[in-house]
Amino acid sequence: xVTIIPLSSGTRMPQLGLGxxxxxxVAVCESSVKSALDSGYRLIDTAAIYRNERAVGRGIRSSGxxxxxxxxxxxxxxxxxxxDKARAAIGGALERLDCGPLDLLLLHQPVGxxxxxxxxxxxxxxxxxxxxxxxxxxxxSDLERLLPAARIPPAxxxxxxxxxxxxxxxxxxxxxxxxVPEAWYPLGHGSTKLLAEPAVVGAAxxxxxxxxxxxxxxxxxxxxxxxxxxxxPAHIAANIDVFDFELSPAEMAGIDALGKDRPMFRLPRWMMxxxxxxxxxxxxx
Numbered sequence: 001x002v003t004i005i006p007l008s009s010g011t012r013m014p015q016l017g018l019g020x021x022x023x024x025x026v027a028v029c030e031s032s033v034k035s036a037l038d039s040g041y042r043l044i045d046t047a048a049i050y051r052n053e054r055a056v057g058r059g060i061r062s063s064g065x066x067x068x069x070x071x072x073x074x075x076x077x078x079x080x081x082x083x084d085k086a087r088a089a090i091g092g093a094l095e096r097l098d099c100g101p102l103d104l105l106l107l108h109q110p111v112g113x114x115x116x117x118x119x120x121x122x123x124x125x126x127x128x129x130x131x132x133x134x135x136x137x138x139x140x141s142d143l144e145r146l147l148p149a150a151r152i153p154p155a156x157x158x159x160x161x162x163x164x165x166x167x168x169x170x171x172x173x174x175x176x177x178x179x180v181p182e183a184w185y186p187l188g189h190g191s192t193k194l195l196a197e198p199a200v201v202g203a204a205x206x207x208x209x210x211x212x213x214x215x216x217x218x219x220x221x222x223x224x225x226x227x228x229x230x231x232x233p234a235h236i237a238a239n240i241d242v243f244d245f246e247l248s249p250a251e252m253a254g255i256d257a258l259g260k261d262r263p264m265f266r267l268p269r270w271m272m273x274x275x276x277x278x279x280x281x282x283x284x285x
Contacts, residue, residue, distance in 0.1 A: 001243060002042060003220060007155040008178045009125075009132035011103060014071055015220050016240055017043025019184060019227035026055040032231045033059025037070070039237040045158075045184075045227045047075035047108055048093060057097040072097065073104040075136055076121075081112035086120035094129060102130045106158060110135070110142035115149050122152045134158070136184070140173045147177065158182040161224060163215060164194050166259040186219050186226035187212060199254035207245045210238065217242040218255045 002014045018036040023029040029052040033044055037060070046056045053074060060070055074097065080089035090105065105121055107114060124130040134156030135146070147153060157174055161167055161183035174181050188194040195201075195211040203214045212228075216239060219226040230236045247255070 002040065002240065003243065005180060005223065005225070007104075007132050007180060008153060009155045011071075011132045011155075013104070013132075013156070013180065013225060014041070014043040015225050016216065016242070017041055017045055017071070017073075017225070017227045018236065019045045019229040020052055020056060021047070021050055021184070021229055023050070023052055023055075023229070023231055026052065028231050029055035030059040030062070032233075032236065034063050035233045035236050036240075037063040037065045039233075040240055041236075042069055043071045043073070043225070043227065045073040046097075047077070047106075048080065048089065049075070049077045049108065053093060053096040054098075057099050060097075060099050067099055070099075071103045072099055073106065074102060075106040075108040076117060078109050078112040081107070081114060081117040083113075083116040083120045086117035087123070090120065090124050090129065101128060104132045104134060104156060105130045106134045106136045106156065107138075108136050110138045114142075114146060118146060118150060122150075125152055132156070134179070134182075140170050143173065143177070143179075153177065154179055156180045156182050156225070158184050158227075160185040161219075162186055162188040162191075162194065163197070163200070163218060163255050163258040164188050164191065164260045166256070168259065180225060181223075182225040182227065183219055184227060186224075186228050187215055194258070197255075197258055199251070199258060203247055203251040203255070206251070207247075209242070209245060213238065213242050214247070215255075217245065217247055218252065221247055221252060 002016050004012045006012050018041050020029055033056055046053050074093050076089050121133040132155045134154040136158040138157050157179050200211045200214050204211045228239045
């Protein structure tokens with residue numbers, strides 16, 4: 001059974017979920033969500049810019065799993081930041097997903113009118129249409145600008161996080177402020193170097209698990225939330241099969257020691273600021 005962790009908002013979030021980034025084929029997206037829920041997942045993560053919120057909603061509604069058992073996350077894109085635009089975008093997300101209140105709503109990137117969008121998200125919590133709010137891709141400096149102005153602090157920061165990039169400066173800050181780290185890149189984008197690390201391969205052999213399962217188990221034992229992406233039903237089922245074993249302290253230490261000094265993925269801030277406000281999400285059918 002997937003472990004659940006408490007958020008500062010008072011809600012509870014599954015530690016392992018399905019991400020649907022770049023799953024733009026609506027039929028594949030819908031079937032992947034249903035497959036995940038059939039396999040025991042209860043966390044589904046999407047975003048306006050992924051252009052698949054309607055498909056995610058259909059997958060949830062047709063799954064047969066009660067809505068109150070599912071933790072649903074989506075995100076606002078910077079083109080929808082600012083108070084008025086964010087309010088409209090929240091309404092749009094609720095309409096496209098058609099699954100009732102959102103369990104978690106994130107700001108997708110730390111550019112644009114972050115404070116205006118945050119106020120709209122706080123009001124959405126007050127109105128009961130969003131249960132928890134958080135951020136994505138926010139560095140410590142971004143959080144330091146947001147927190148003093150936040151009436152409701154962020155519950156989650158979704159960032160690149162995996163054994164090769166362990167966010168050594170950010171994680172202590174998140175812990176200090178009771179912000180849960182969530183990994184959008186939990187497997188290092190399936191990096192063959194990461195999957196072939198002796199510490200990972202050795203632990204996999206010792207437990208009769210795959211390298212992928214060992215890395216996901218490492219996330220669980222570190223207290224992170226992880227949202228691996230897959231559209232393959234067998235891989236979806238295997239990714240959640242990580243709650244029947246435990247890595248030893250020595251195995252955890254061996255994987256902890258794999259940390260590098262830089263992330264695998266980085267979009268230059270100037271490029272982010274220049275391009276993101278121009279890229280408006282266009283929802284698919």
